[in-house]
Each structure stands twice: as structure tokens, then as C-alpha cells.
Amino acid sequence: MQSGQEEDVQDRWSAVLIASSAGGIQGLGTLLGGLEAALPVPILVAQHLNRARETRIVNILSRSTALTVKLAEDGEEPAPGTVYIAPPDRHLCMRADGSLFLTREERVNYARPAADPLFESAAQVYGKGVIGCVLTGSDSDGARGVEAVKAHGGTVIVQDPGTAEFHGMPKAAVGTGQVDFVLALTDIAPAITRLMQSPP
Incomplete structure (x- = not known):
């Protein structure tokens, strides 16, 4: 039997996850710009980044959204209304206790x-x-x-592959047959907002 705390976690939204690659900075800006700062969950983002140079993704996305945007740090507890970006050359993952961790384990899908x-x-x-979201990208x-x-x-x-700048990632996601909504980019933030208004 689940404890009361576990039942409570399962009765509310806990996190929005976003996957993006080629064309993703612009896509993320559009999606995040449509969300309010009072979003009751954290957003965790895996955007494919160039490991050879320092990323400016936090500064770029911060100009598009009222949400707090930062590079994820190992061991931190994700907070509502905050966007955590996986740093270059690190996988962003979650521990069983809900804290974040970063790892240099092998590349997945070459990324x-x-x-x-x-x-x-x-x-x-x-x-x-x-809530898992897959945006523009050129792989699977x-x-x-x-x-x-x-x-x-x-x-x-x-994201509707037909409207994505690069359709590889969204097309592969749709191909799993495990997708609840296929939407134009500008419709994703409103959909997330509506979902947050009722239990999962």
C-alpha cells in the first residue's frame, strides 16, 4: 500500500519535461513564453547543446519567459516555476528522492x-x-x-511534425503510438496550462 505522501504525489502534477534539438532554442522560447511564472511545477529541459563552447541558452530563454531559467546543478531540488536546462555534455536525470543529478554517462542517440x-x-x-513534450529536432x-x-x-x-523546423524527433515520438496530443508549437503552452487545472 502506498503511503499518504506517495498518494499525494500521484494526485498532482509534478514536472514538465521538454526534449528539443535542432531549432529547439526558438521552439523553447515560444513554449516557455506561453507559460505563466506561477506554473506549479518545475520544467526540466534536455536541449542538445554544443559541448565545445559555453552556452548562452539561459540568457536567450530568460528574455522570452517570466519563468526563472537556469542551468541544472547536481543535487538540487527542482522548484515550481523554474526551468532547469541540462548543461552541455551532461545528461540531466532525477534521483529516486526527487533531486536532480548530472552525469557524463555514454551519449544517447549521439547526444x-x-x-x-x-x-x-x-x-x-x-x-x-x-507531462513529457517533444519539440523540433533532427534525430529520434x-x-x-x-x-x-x-x-x-x-x-x-x-509538436506537430509538419510544423516543426526539424521533424525527426517529433515524427519518431508520434511513431511510438504513445502520444496524447500532437499540437502546433503555439498550442502546447495553453495545453499544459489547461492540464494543470485538474489532477493527472
Whole structure:
């Protein structure tokens, strides 16, 4: 039997996960710009980044959204209304206690950070409280993660491949048959807001 605390976690939304790659900075800006600062959950982002140079993603996205945007740090507890970006050359994952951890484990889909480790680890911790989103990208990263989110009862939103700057990632996600919503980019933030208004 679940404890009262575990039941409470399962009766509320816990996190929004976002996967993006090529074209993703602009896509993230649009999505995050449509969300209010009072969002009751954290947002965890795996955007493929160039490991050879310092990233400016925090500064760029902060200009687009009222949410707090930062690079994720190992061991921190994710807070509502905050966007945690996986740093270059690190996978962002979640421990069983809900804290974040960063790892240099092998590349997934030729990428580090990659979406699949994030989606799989968060789904194990938060179950049906997860909303997983796959945006523009030119590979298949996120497809395995989408299957993990659905296997644990979560909700999946995918950018319509026909409207994505690069359709590889959203097309692979849709191809899993495990997607709840396929939406134009500008419709994803309103969909997340509506979902937050009722229990998962």
C-alpha cells in the first residue's frame, strides 16, 4: 500500500519535461513564453547543446519567459516555476528522492545531454504526474523516453511534425503510438496550462 505522501504525489502534477534539438532554442522560447511564472511545477529541459563552447541558452530563454531559467546543478531540488536546462555534455536525470543529478554517462542517440535519460528517470519517480513534450529536432531522441512516460501513466505532448523546423524527433515520438496530443508549437503552452487545472 502506498503511503499518504506517495498518494499525494500521484494526485498532482509534478514536472514538465521538454526534449528539443535542432531549432529547439526558438521552439523553447515560444513554449516557455506561453507559460505563466506561477506554473506549479518545475520544467526540466534536455536541449542538445554544443559541448565545445559555453552556452548562452539561459540568457536567450530568460528574455522570452517570466519563468526563472537556469542551468541544472547536481543535487538540487527542482522548484515550481523554474526551468532547469541540462548543461552541455551532461545528461540531466532525477534521483529516486526527487533531486536532480548530472552525469557524463555514454551519449544517447549521439547526444549528451539527451532526452531519453531525463524522461525515463523522471517517469520512474513521478509516474502519472509527468507531462513529457517533444519539440523540433533532427534525430529520434525522446522516442524511448515517451514510451517510458506513458508506461508510468504520464501524459505526452508532441509538436506537430509538419510544423516543426526539424521533424525527426517529433515524427519518431508520434511513431511510438504513445502520444496524447500532437499540437502546433503555439498550442502546447495553453495545453499544459489547461492540464494543470485538474489532477493527472
